[in-house]
Amino acid sequence: MRVVSLVPSLTEAVAVSAPGLLVGATDWCGHPADLDVVRIGGTKNPDVEAILRLRPDLVVANEEENREPDLAALRQAGLTVMVTVVRDLPGALAELERVLVDGCGLGARPAWLDAAREAWDAVRPEAPRRKAVVPVWRRPWMVLGRDTFAGDLLARLGVDHLHAGHPERYPRVPLDELRASGADLVVLPDEPYRFTADDGPEAFPGLPAALVSGRHLTWYGPSLAEAPRVLRAALR
Structure with missing residues (x-):
């Protein structure tokens, strides 16, 4: 084939x-x-x-x-x-x-698919739950909105993103509005936009920033088996 x-x-x-x-x-x-x-x-x-x-x-x-x-x-x-x-x-x-x-x-x-299912079945969300903004792009700023795979993974780990009820799946939101959202942290994946320690956290002064692997947050594939461990470590 x-x-x-x-x-x-x-x-x-x-x-x-x-x-x-x-x-x-x-x-x-x-x-x-x-x-x-x-x-x-x-x-x-x-x-x-x-x-x-x-x-x-x-x-x-x-x-x-x-x-x-x-x-x-x-x-x-x-x-x-x-x-x-x-x-x-x-x-x-x-x-x-x-x-x-x-x-x-x-x-x-494949064995890795069963391993991924078991890894996520074993996840228990950390308490207390935290509220996050999750940008996926800048210039303009875009964030996770409704019905996203990445948002579901974060929720399973105890992180609720604040735009989950937005009518759009990847809405454009002004930076001032993101800063004033009342979030406990900002989650910055390295794809599709490559946020880094020098590109992203500075836009949210005073707000803890979690730099996470986009492959583990947004990909559905073999990375799912290790995603709970990798993401949980990055979110701490």
Whole structure:
């Protein structure tokens, strides 16, 4: 079977679970570090012709990360495209099983997927719960809003983000409003915007800042098995 992945987390999931199936991935697919496949452009601007030349049996994508016109072009060319929809942890685990077992033809769930389920089943939220703002971009400032996978993971760890009830999933919010939100901390992932110790915390003077791994907060794949431990350590 030949698989092309348009999503970094799905690339890692397929590469770890079924080595040899992947023939193409995006320029942003950095895990596993030694992945040796044809690069077919970005998640938002894949090279459709390059994908067609790879003659994949399956293209895996995500409704949030990839653009519908690109996916429609692939379908129109006769390719099978499996699109994941992820809003929370249970949905992520179910979609991973669908991609790997139903889509890629694995005979059973990979061991890491069971390990991820067990790791999160064992999580008990820390008390007292904390309130956070969670920027995902700056210039302009954008934060986690409603129905996000990252927001669900944080909630399971005892951190409630203050824009969970916003009508948009990734709203633009002025910095002054974020500063005045009454948050206990600001959570700054290193993707999609790469917040660092020198780029992000200074915008929230007096507010504790937690720099967290975007791969563990926003990716649904093998990183989920260690995400509770990694995220909890960063949030302390």
